[in-house]
Amino acid sequence: MNLLAIIFVAILANNIVLNQFLGICPYLGVSKRIETSVGMGMAVIFVMTMSAIVTWIVYNFLLEPFGLVYLRTITFILVIAGLVQLVETILKKTNPTLFRALGIYLPLITTNCTILGVALLNVQAGHNIIQTIVYAISVAIGFTIALVIMAGIRERLELANVSSFLRGAAVSLVTAGILSLAFMGFKGMMTL
């Protein structure tokens, strides 16, 4: 599959949140304001790229040659948890500005299923290292776009007169559904 197709599919046609249902927790939790959603998006782009590279190396040079493929879930989650900790420590020392900007979002990312999901999807699709990096960045950009759009809608929604039963998560999910409907339109473009 060529790289442009990977980028297009990952960002729009097969958006990780709206079509693949990964990362719903941060999607609902951190989409209350545009500023925080941009911060979260940046942290995800950063960590997802790093973890995709590291898990690809671990899978192709460690797990596969030694026939340990069945251990991939355990290995990947450990690698990701360790990596997030490492990134946090290094950033704190070397780049305090960026560290403050990413702040509380970094530890939250360990339990973000998009990170583990992308690592597993890369392995499933048999991507090479270039495709892995491109795919990870595109997925993270798709996540950020969906998150920022949602935050923009929710800022307006705060002022709207919503029934008390639907307030909060319920109306956010229905909104996400309509957004997902809009993103479905991109699927048709791929068959052209």
Added chain:
Amino acid sequence: MSTIAQEFSKGLLKENPTFRLLLGMCPTLAVSISAINGLGMGVSALFVLLCSNIVIAALRNLIPSKVRIPAYILIIATFVTIVDMVLNAFTPDLHKALGIFIPLIVVNCIILGRAEAFARKNNIVRSIIDALGMGIGFTLALTILGIIRELFGKGSIFGFGVMGTAFEPMGILATAPGAFITLGIMLGFVNFMFKRLRIE
């Protein structure tokens, strides 16, 4: 005795992980496309939750609190790998339908949440009761959502056609937007019922 009954029932209603605590949303949205997928996912998560709660409760005095989260994730990941292999061996169709969401049980917040909030402070028996309540609550929620989406999206329940030939399926319920909208409306409905019946 009453506390054990309370411990069990809180997961079903008052603290239902899906409808009340909003935990484990990703698998909920993804697998509720049909009743059987919902049930399969629910039972898999129930098994992992039960086993991890037992092990974590048993080791609660041995795991140093500073490294408890990595230790919990490791324990959970072990059981997830077992579920993954068992499903692959005995129910390959279900394994294929649930796909990536089986390994992703590792990062399901319900399981880590129960380990952190309950199993590390309580004995094995109470942890088992808690896991059963939460797990069955999750399974019920997934199955109900699966039944709704399958009934109106495809006109069948557990694969058996029940709506007759005159029924025109609402295709949108079987797609991604349908998942979000069904869950959103269901959450609103549950909120409404809780207020009406004055539970809690």
